[in-house]
Amino acid sequence: MRPSGRAPDALRSISFETGVSMHAEGSCLVKFGDTHVLCTATVEEKAPPFLRNTGLGWVTAEYAMLPRATTSRNRRERQGASGRTQEIQRLVGRSLRACLDRPALGERQIVVDCDVLQADGGTRTAAITGGWIALRLAVDAMMAKGTIASDALTGHIAAISCGVTAEGPVLDLDYAEDSTAGADANFVLTGAGGLVEVQASAEGSVFSRAQFDAMLALAEKGVAELVAAQKAALA
Amino acid sequence: MRPSGRAPDALRSISFETGVSMHAEGSCLVKFGDTHVLCTATVEEKAPPFLRNTGLGWVTAEYAMLPRATTSRNRRERQGASGRTQEIQRLVGRSLRACLDRPALGERQIVVDCDVLQADGGTRTAAITGGWIALRLAVDAMMAKGTIASDALTGHIAAISCGVTAEGPVLDLDYAEDSTAGADANFVLTGAGGLVEVQASAEGSVFSRAQFDAMLALAEKGVAELVAAQKAALA
């Protein structure tokens, strides 16, 4: 029995509140249970230097947690982002770029900021899944204004965690499970089921090929549900 | 006529949503119109080094804005807090300490984090006013648990901005007014009307004694209304 009483293949309660920022071109407050992440997308007319005169666009991401998003207070990262933070924001950026049509965006950059207001496990997967909504809304607004002629996104991106716990392989770990799981994995997939990112780590003991395959199967099911929820939120 | 259509002595719509964090000892989402600040209070059993063995407590504050809290995106302060940020968080900390009974708190520290989710002028006054609610809730919780024997706060603290605009002295500037006002002031007062902080700056031209006095009178009225709203929120 999982601490939350969920079935092994059950997501937490998922919600997307769109348009939460009066300033951002796209925004979304995503909730995976008690994990709440505020995602905003900012369209910048200037692309990063390495793209000058290529006609290609870029999507980048930043990630942070409010100091008291967690059980005990964390220091603000004012002397440089931690390794963990950098790892996560690199992952979010790479994941979102997997659905980017770079010539269609043109020589611009969209910055997706993911700020964790409250954390209960799975903040990076919530950030990717909600960040995609903010990105989608910003691109929709550009199309509505005629800034770009065709859609700069090729489809959905969503992410979910899995783990091997005492109850076996389970989907969408909350903090109680995450902190005790023997293996921990994050999967990023497209709406069409293509693999974008796979990151699995042993925590304390190794995991087998069969356990890995079970986690991947759970992730495929979970991402399908997340993509359906994204569609409902945008409808 | 003010851009918002408000009377010169009218506050924006004010609200305090308490208990917004599942982890913090006290929390409040304060809104002064479109300015939204998430305030959390964290109780730390360890006081800062300069208080070791004094039996006295401390309250400190941190302040930050999410990158897209503003009209255009601001960089995260990951290479050190800016002068403006440090100035504001020092102001918030000093203001909240003005109602602190340091022996009653005992050798502990309460950290009040004020994170601006959306900015439309007056973020520092909203931070102080909402931060006080978070602090009040954290101290109430300590008393309920018996951690402290008597109340560690001596009363209310609230803050409001004033300015001299083309319409004359006005209360509670939003961003449209703030960016064009000839003088800009922030006042922090206690619930009993005592002065805690006065900060007035000329912006482009000097201001007269009479203009300053008019701003102070507006602030006294505004703070009285804020204190009443604090009481209602805690009732």
Place this chain on the structure above:
Amino acid sequence: MRPSGRAPDALRSISFETGVSMHAEGSCLVKFGDTHVLCTATVEEKAPPFLRNTGLGWVTAEYAMLPRATTSRNRRERQGASGRTQEIQRLVGRSLRACLDRPALGERQIVVDCDVLQADGGTRTAAITGGWIALRLAVDAMMAKGTIASDALTGHIAAISCGVTAEGPVLDLDYAEDSTAGADANFVLTGAGGLVEVQASAEGSVFSRAQFDAMLALAEKGVAELVAAQKAALA
């Protein structure tokens, strides 16, 4: 009776030694009693980026203390300026800009450096008052050389501290008073008596409207004397 034996409305002994730097365009060693600040003004032909192609000039300030300007030694700020330092240098810069005729200066910047050689309270007010002399001398030199056609300064700027001590409201606190005062205020005024900056803070207890008014009246008297002393030093 004040620790120094001064009357409540008496300044310390004030002096301005001009031309103390062989390199700077304007310079002044200002003394407010035992507080000694070396002020230099540097004229830079390049304005800051945000003024490019506006034809407008700028004045900025930097502030620092030598490590042993104080009773016990302070660390050099080699890993970033402290919040206090940034707050003071922002105040000095804003104060001096209040007398600046930006089109008359043209697209240039004047940097006023205020380095405290010895501190005994009131370093920021001495920095503003002496910094104005350095600025005045630099602008005079530009006019003498024909770099600018008309005066880029509209008048005098001077600053003084006040506080509420056991002896009541007093003018120009030295360190002994500053460290024990119940309220502490700094006032920046023009030669014509206009208000430029007002900063008052409760220290340990709040202050009343009447106490604030008494401090402001003292400051008006003190600044008038400082302006007279500035005129004498430049005569």
Place this chain on the structure above:
Amino acid sequence: MRPSGRAPDALRSISFETGVSMHAEGSCLVKFGDTHVLCTATVEEKAPPFLRNTGLGWVTAEYAMLPRATTSRNRRERQGASGRTQEIQRLVGRSLRACLDRPALGERQIVVDCDVLQADGGTRTAAITGGWIALRLAVDAMMAKGTIASDALTGHIAAISCGVTAEGPVLDLDYAEDSTAGADANFVLTGAGGLVEVQASAEGSVFSRAQFDAMLALAEKGVAELVAAQKAALA
């Protein structure tokens, strides 16, 4: 045909030169083709603070590249390690800890430094595989000296990269392949074939479940060969 002429499942020429440092407790210069990494293991009698009084040991890793290890010169990371560097050294540390018997090591820390002298793709997998040799030698030396009573390592750790290129899934990418592959993966396994870390990223296009499975099969073959080579080097 691969650029190097290798078969899809062929490793580059692999070598381990042990004892290359006169100072380190364990050391190894590992070569995966033209990728050369100098690995040293340092035994510190002091464990990190979070382990105080637990009786448990720790292994951590650092990773860096000499500035001219690469085709064009890279800046030294003297203002903080980059996100990429931190990601790699966290990966190396986690990987090596997967074979650590923490009570057997006791309250000590072993630091494994991996410095890339020359880079041609696969530096992180070479670092893990050669770092394990340095770690093994340091632990052997502790056992020989009687510092620890039983073996602190539970087995071998080795790592290899795979990718999907125009030639299909291939093993052990060199730089020419790495920079053009459509998907890029790193696998860390134990000598017994257990999975320790799986990291796969789409580069420009997504990858399928079948492609992923092919990469994992290649990795299992490659790691078996690396473990055999580790054994030969230590014999």
Place this chain on the structure above:
Amino acid sequence: MRPSGRAPDALRSISFETGVSMHAEGSCLVKFGDTHVLCTATVEEKAPPFLRNTGLGWVTAEYAMLPRATTSRNRRERQGASGRTQEIQRLVGRSLRACLDRPALGERQIVVDCDVLQADGGTRTAAITGGWIALRLAVDAMMAKGTIASDALTGHIAAISCGVTAEGPVLDLDYAEDSTAGADANFVLTGAGGLVEVQASAEGSVFSRAQFDAMLALAEKGVAELVAAQKAALA
């Protein structure tokens, strides 16, 4: 003929003003012509960590220039001291430690701060020579108070620069000479003529053994005069 009209072996006008700081245990404003350095010595009862429980004392030095000490303004070193600054302050510290009786000082540290108020060449030699006066005064004060039982300094330390210019080897370069000399050297000697530090650098062309010997002879003469001036200043 030298730019200043001095003979090849002539020092600039040298002066030492002692007791210039009301706070420091020892202080001296040293002038080598237009080079002015404010030196203070601070006695700290706590020695640096590497001396804990040795009973031995330490002298360290810090060096800085005010931003407008030079012809054009230099940035403050607020993001870390430059290589030049660190090199100079290491030199000053080593030089002053050459006359230190470490057991006589006991487990304490004296920090000598050398702040250049105005620069015209030779700031490091002025800093050493004036810093020694500040150190001497601080040690005298400790002996007078009975903090230490016997003298912690074994004699005088003084320093001077030499160079090879178009006029041949010359003593005590000012900025005009320093910036054009073909070789540049700094010598630190004791009052008894012992060598403490020798630093000579070719600037644009190499120098011969004979030129080096001529510079050393000039330095021996110059330091003898400086030591005599130190004695006169302390008499």
Place this chain on the structure above:
Amino acid sequence: MRPSGRAPDALRSISFETGVSMHAEGSCLVKFGDTHVLCTATVEEKAPPFLRNTGLGWVTAEYAMLPRATTSRNRRERQGASGRTQEIQRLVGRSLRACLDRPALGERQIVVDCDVLQADGGTRTAAITGGWIALRLAVDAMMAKGTIASDALTGHIAAISCGVTAEGPVLDLDYAEDSTAGADANFVLTGAGGLVEVQASAEGSVFSRAQFDAMLALAEKGVAELVAAQKAALA
């Protein structure tokens, strides 16, 4: 008798292995006994800003030690280079520029990186002597490709340390001697015997003119041997 059994005027075993980097324009692994330094020269078509439009070239150097190059592990300098590191890399750069024909190089920069793989005293002198080989090879390659028309180097540069130990003045100190010597000196000379840099420091006691002269004589002998070895390595 020296710890190593060498005669007072004997160098350690010296070797230069050239072409050790597949990427660098010039490279050399230099060994002075157990001190091993990897030197690479990188040709950059862009000169530093202060040379823009002068037609003159530049050589600069960087220096670092691997963490376990030393007996005990040293921290990586990821928060800024230490004073020692900066001092050494400034010395290496100045030394190599002494043989540079700046117009012949043209408006380019060559960066010489010196990374100490293993340290046993004398790392800076090995870095200069081996760095010169890397620089020589890079310039030879530029001439062979026709990038430059004439030789940009005017001759050899080599460096060696000396010290005064219990055995009297000795040449080329290893770590055992370096850590106990009463005086420590580094000499940089040209192939023609001209002096480039002289740096001598007392360690614990002063040194005499005679001792200094003896060290210089040893250095002249040692550098002659090093230059001969450089010639042999390049033959």
